Amino acid sequence: MKVLVAVKRVIDAYVKVRVKSDGSGVETANVKMSMNPFCEIAVEEAVRLKEQGIASEVVVVSCGPQVNQETIRTALAMGADRGILVQSDEELQPLGIAKLLKSVVEKEQPDLVLLGKQAVDNDFNQTGQMLSALLGWSQGTFASKIEQQDGKLRVTREIDGGLETLDLATPTIVTADLRLNEPRYASLPNIMKAKKKPIETIEAEELGLDIAPRLKVLNVSEPPARQAGVRVESIADLVDKLKNEAKVI
Amino acid sequence: MSTLKMQQSGLPEGLEDLLGSKGLLTGEAAQEYGRDFMGEVDNAPLAVLRPETTEQVAEALRICTEHGLSVVPQGGRTGLTGAGVPTRPNHEVILCLGRMNKVRWLDEKNHAMAVDAGCILADVQKAAADANRLFPLSYGAEGSCQIGGSISTNAGGTAVLRYGNTRDLILGLEVVLADGTVLDMMRALRKDNTGIDLKQLFIGSEGILGVVTGAVLKLYPAVAERECALLAFPSLPAVMQSFAIARESTNDRLSAFEMMPQNGITLACERVPDVVDPVEGDYPWYALLEVSASKQGSGLQEMLEGLIERLMEEGLVLDGTVSNSESQRAQLWRIREALVEAHNDMPHLLKHDVSVPISDMADFIETATDKVQEIAPDAMLIAFGHVGDGNVHFNICHDENNPNGSLATRKKEVTRAVYDLVQDYRGSFSAEHGVGSMKRDALRRYRSESEIAVMEKLKKALDPQGLLNPGKVL
Numbered sequence: 001m002k003v004l005v006a007v008k009r010v011i012d013a014y015v016k017v018r019v020k021s022d023g024s025g026v027e028t029a030n031v032k033m034s035m036n037p038f039c040e041i042a043v044e045e046a047v048r049l050k051e052q053g054i055a056s057e058v059v060v061v062s063c064g065p066q067v068n069q070e071t072i073r074t075a076l077a078m079g080a081d082r083g084i085l086v087q088s089d090e091e092l093q094p095l096g097i098a099k100l101l102k103s104v105v106e107k108e109q110p111d112l113v114l115l116g117k118q119a120v121d122n123d124f125n126q127t128g129q130m131l132s133a134l135l136g137w138s139q140g141t142f143a144s145k146i147e148q149q150d151g152k153l154r155v156t157r158e159i160d161g162g163l164e165t166l167d168l169a170t171p172t173i174v175t176a177d178l179r180l181n182e183p184r185y186a187s188l189p190n191i192m193k194a195k196k197k198p199i200e201t202i203e204a205e206e207l208g209l210d211i212a213p214r215l216k217v218l219n220v221s222e223p224p225a226r227q228a229g230v231r232v233e234s235i236a237d238l239v240d241k242l243k244n245e246a247k248v249i
Numbered sequence: 250m251s252t253l254k255m256q257q258s259g260l261p262e263g264l265e266d267l268l269g270s271k272g273l274l275t276g277e278a279a280q281e282y283g284r285d286f287m288g289e290v291d292n293a294p295l296a297v298l299r300p301e302t303t304e305q306v307a308e309a310l311r312i313c314t315e316h317g318l319s320v321v322p323q324g325g326r327t328g329l330t331g332a333g334v335p336t337r338p339n340h341e342v343i344l345c346l347g348r349m350n351k352v353r354w355l356d357e358k359n360h361a362m363a364v365d366a367g368c369i370l371a372d373v374q375k376a377a378a379d380a381n382r383l384f385p386l387s388y389g390a391e392g393s394c395q396i397g398g399s400i401s402t403n404a405g406g407t408a409v410l411r412y413g414n415t416r417d418l419i420l421g422l423e424v425v426l427a428d429g430t431v432l433d434m435m436r437a438l439r440k441d442n443t444g445i446d447l448k449q450l451f452i453g454s455e456g457i458l459g460v461v462t463g464a465v466l467k468l469y470p471a472v473a474e475r476e477c478a479l480l481a482f483p484s485l486p487a488v489m490q491s492f493a494i495a496r497e498s499t500n501d502r503l504s505a506f507e508m509m510p511q512n513g514i515t516l517a518c519e520r521v522p523d524v525v526d527p528v529e530g531d532y533p534w535y536a537l538l539e540v541s542a543s544k545q546g547s548g549l550q551e552m553l554e555g556l557i558e559r560l561m562e563e564g565l566v567l568d569g570t571v572s573n574s575e576s577q578r579a580q581l582w583r584i585r586e587a588l589v590e591a592h593n594d595m596p597h598l599l600k601h602d603v604s605v606p607i608s609d610m611a612d613f614i615e616t617a618t619d620k621v622q623e624i625a626p627d628a629m630l631i632a633f634g635h636v637g638d639g640n641v642h643f644n645i646c647h648d649e650n651n652p653n654g655s656l657a658t659r660k661k662e663v664t665r666a667v668y669d670l671v672q673d674y675r676g677s678f679s680a681e682h683g684v685g686s687m688k689r690d691a692l693r694r695y696r697s698e699s700e701i702a703v704m705e706k707l708k709k710a711l712d713p714q715g716l717l718n719p720g721k722v723l
Contacts, residue, residue, distance in 0.1 A: 014575030016378075030545045034574035070550070074573045149427045185570035185577060187525035188480075188557055195554075 001053045001170065003046045004110035005080065006101055007039040007062045010121040023219045035071045038116025040078075042176040043147060044183040047079035047115050054148050057081050060106055063100045065089050069199055074241040076194035077186035083197065084108075087205035088211070097212030098130035103207050105135060111170040112153065117142050117177050138168045142177040174231035259343070260296055267308050272299045272348070275290070282343050285334045286327045286390075287593075290686065292335040294321070294343040301348045302464045303423060303431060310460065311429030313342060319719045320344050320427075322456035325369065325392035329600060332455040336720030339418040344460060346397045350374045353463065360468040361420055361437040366397025366461045373466065382468040387411035387687040389586055397461045403453030403467025405681030407585075409639040411504040415452065421465030422448035426458075427712040435464045435594065438579075450707065455683050456718040458711045475504070475541035476553045477578040480560070480569040481532035485611040487565040488534050492607075492637055493674025494565075495538060498556055502549060506637030513588040513631045521587035525580070527570045535569075536636075537585050578633060592631055595646035597656040599664060603671045605681035607639040613674055614641060620666045621645060625655040628663070640680040642666060668695065684722045692722065 011017060012027070012034040018027040035043075042131040049055035060075040063086040072083035086100045105113060118125035132139035140146075140155030147154045149167060157164045158177050168174070186194070204211060232238045242249045265273050274282070276299040284291045295318075297513045302304045313320050319341040323333045332474065335341040349365035350372070357380050366372055370391040377384040386399060388406030397641040398404075400422070403415045412418065421435040434448045451459050478635065482488045492506050511533050528535070542547050553571065560566040572578040605613045614632050621628060627647065634642040645663060656663065668678045668691055677693045693701065704723055708715070 012575045014579065032474060032545070032575060037576070038572070040574070077573070177702070185479075186573065187529065188478075188561060188566070188569045188571070191554065191571055192558060 001049070001055050001058070001111040002057050002109070003049060003112045003114060004105060004108055005039070005042050005046045005058060005060045005075065006097075006116075007043060007060055007071055008035045008036040009062065009064060009068050010035050010119050013037055013064070013120050018148075019220050019222050023221055024207055025217060025220050033067075033071075033199050035074050036116050036121070037118045037242055038118060038120070038176055038178070040116075040183045041178070041180050042114040043078050043080060044181045045074045045176060046144075047184075048181065049112075049146070050079065053080070055112075059084060059110065060105050061086065061101065063088060063092055063097050063204065072199055073194055074186070076182055076197045076199075077191045078128050079190065080182060081197065083199035085199055085201045086200050086204050086207075088170045088205075089187055090211070091213050092211065093213045093215055094124045094126035095130055095214060096209075097127050099209045100204055101127070101131050102134045103209065104202070105131075111172075113137075113171075113173045115173070115175045117175040132173045135165045135171075135173070137203060139169055139173045139175070140166050140168050143174050144177050144179045146180070150217065150242045254442055258303070259318075261312050261318065264309060265297065267305060267312070267493055268298060272301065272305070273297070274299065279343070282323065282326070283334055283338070284326075285331050287329060290331045290334045290336075292338040292340075294341055295339055296334050297343045297345050300347045301347050303349075303425065306344070306346075306349075306425045306460060306462050307429040307431050309344065310425055310427060312315065314427050314429065314714065314716055317714065317716065318342055318445060319716050320460075322346070322397075322401065322460045323717050324367070324395035324401070325390065325393045327394040328398065328402060328685060329602070330679070332402065332468045332683055332685035332718070332721050336686050341719070346395060346462065349462065350395075350628045355380050355468075356437065357382060357435055360470075361465055362468060363421070363435060363437070363463060363465045366395060366400070368396045370394050370396055370399055377466075377468050380468075380472060381471045382472050384418070384466055384468055386415055389589055394686055396464060396466070400452055400461050400464055401456050401525075402683045403421060403681075405635065405638065405640065407505050407635065409507060409635060409640075415533055416449070419448065419452060419464055420467050420469045422450070422461060424451045424461055426461040427714065431462075434641040435463060435465050439467075450711075453550035453683070455685060455722050457708060458717065460717070461675060462561070470543035472504075473538055473543055474543045474545045474547060474549050475578070476549045477537065477539045477572045477581055478553060478569055479527060479581050479584070480536050480538060480557070480566045481528050481530070482536065482565065483532065483567055484533040485534060488636065489607070489611040490538055491565045491607055492562050492613070494560065495556055497638070498559070499540050499552055501544055502540040502547075502552065503538070503637070504535060504541045507537040507585050507634065508636040509535045509537065509585060509588055509633045510631060511535070512629065513592070514584060515631050516591040516631075517584055517587035524584055524587045526584070527581070528568050530568055537581055560627070561612075570685060577644050588631075588633060589642075592644065592646055592699045594621070595629070595648065595650040595653065597660065599643065599647040599656065599660055600676075600682075601643040601645070601664065602640070602666050602680050602682040603643055603667065603676055603678055603695040604638070605671060605674040605676035607637070609674050609676075610636050610639060610641065613670065614643070615678070615705045617643060617667055617670050620670060621663055624662050624666060625659050627651060627654045628656050636678075639676075671695075686720050689722065691718075 012032040028110040046058045059078040061084040115128040145156035266436040279297045326448040346367035352365035385408040
């Protein structure tokens with residue numbers, strides 16, 4: 001089974017995000033970038049499938065500027081076999097990325113496409129689903145477990161009421177949820193080996209797709225700052241404040 | 250509380266008027282302030298004074314001096330040598346700076362901020378970060394210790410390699426002397442050669458010369474990029490050789506080099522939740538190495554990978570990992586922190602916080618290990634820490650299954666052997682933990698008579714009645 005994993009480069013989840021002063025977006029200059037944590041989980045799962053002998057090759061793809069090669073290299077150090085960069089310096093939104101991924105899928109013919117369930121920068125949670133629709137493939141979103149069962153993939157999904165189990169015929173699309181696995185640390189020998197693994201670059205422009213943004217950001221603002229607490233002198237004071245200020249009782 | 254009661258408890262009258270009921274604790278409420286972090290000292294104070302302003306500190310000290318009352322200045326009570334707690338029960342008052350916890354000002358352009366002594370170190374770091382600046386001082390106790398305590402003990406920590414000890418981060422200081430005199434030295438200057446640099450006397454002298462009430466701190470540009478690696482080594486000399494190469498070849502970007510032994514990491518994984526050893530094989534020594542820069546895209550990753558490639562080619566580094574996100578980096582640092590937590594409650598723990606010249610570090614640890622094993626062959630040695638500063642925490646204990654091991658009766662002998670060896674290397678028996686009440690004997694033994702004599706003269710000049718933090722240091 002050949003596995004294609006899509007990865008996104010985002011502002012590191014631990015970084016305090018600052019809103020640009022003109023409200024047009026968030027500050028990305030001089031900010032630490034890392035692989036989206038859900039994408040990291042997807043890469044880890046693909047590498048585990050290979051270690052279990054289920055996957056034969058793991059190809060990792062990222063759409064965006066040249067610097068996304070670093071993110072691909074991280075996935076290669078974790079154990080992916082080769083990388084593809086679909087290069088574009090334009091703003092990419094889920095539909096545009098789904099279209100780019102579709103053309104990579106048509107070229108690579110994978111049996112499974114693994115993605116993170118969403119990216120922590122804009123929380124769209126759409127790319128996997130859109131790719132499924134564009135390809136006409138089945139999808140198992142929010143996966144917390146992936147097994148091979150009678151030639152199919154058995155995917156356990158985290159849903160509101162509990163867990164749902166799907167058997168998916170390949171080719172199929174699976175998006176990774178938080179509890180699917182705990183991503184590994186790349187070992188030094190693997191980091192060194194990753195430097196020699198190939199990364200192919202495809203120019204997004206040359207694919208002739210309409211990937212122009214369909215959504216327009218009107219304004220980005222900080223959430224209101226939380227007010228500091230006050231110490232009340234007595235229980236009567238507390239009750240008074242809850243009644244008349246907070247109006248919760 | 251009535252005046253009569255106060256007089257019965259031996260407290261001068263003016264204190265309650267000065268500090269109010271919130272500012273003065275006695276009896277049960279005061280008791281816990283007499284206990285130190287490791288639980289080695291527990292001496293209830295007569296009272297705890299909790300002033301809110303420098304003026305109150307000055308007036309309180311004046312009143313105490315007038316009545317011949319001993320005063321123990323206290324920060325977050327995280328010290329490891331008993332410097333911040335009384336030496337005698339029901340005999341001394343504690344002057345706790347915790348209510349003086351305001352950031353006075355922050356000047357981004359001057360890369361400086363002024364704080365009250367009672368600010369928690371983590372809050373200071375955060376205030377600097379909010380202004381896109383770095384206050385680099387960082388160590389395990391940062392969530393509870395107060396900056397005044399960091400200053401009084403000249404605390405070290407994990408960023409000394411790049412930014413120096415607390416002393417190197419202090420531009421100005423505000424100190425109250427025993428007689429209530431306020432020394433306002435809150436100048437935010439990097440260059441100021443105007444006579445004797447008095448503030449230096451109060452940094453690291455553990456509150457025996459005066460009480461630090463405020464400070465001007467040195468800030469740096471915020472770190473925008475950093476790379477963190479955990480490296481596995483075959484031997485101690487390989488650790489130190491790798492450090493030397495790292496220092497030379499990272500363009501002054503090296504900001505941490507923390508050594509950890511295999512047994513310390515194993516303990517951390519076993520005894521502290523959520524700690525994972527990311528390296529598959531077993532190696533005798535590990536080090537956490539970090540490079541950082543104030544700008545993204547300064548080629549840190551290539552630099553680090555180039556360094557690691559070279560160290561691996563030379564057989565100095567055998568395995569390890571590089572963090573690929575801030576979350577992985579935090580988890581690597583968690584190992585370093587958990588290593589301390591994991592053995593803090595081991596039977597008969599002996600902590601030695603020693604330093605030797607960096608060039609002698611490997612040799613020192615190997616020789617000291619031999620010497621300790623001669624005296625206490627069944628002891629467990631956990632040598633770790635800031636070897637890039639020439640500082641190693643040479644801790645010795647027994648494992649849980651051996652509570653009656655040889656250390657039970659040979660602690661003094663072991664410590665003596667370690668300190669004697671340190672002296673042979675012209676090292677220090679207390680690199681960053683200070684002297685407090687616990688290492689006074691060592692100070693007398695390992696510092697020259699003439700050095701001690703000068704220290705005593707200074708003490709006499711500034712605190713003639715010997716009321717400030719008695720029984721500490723000297």
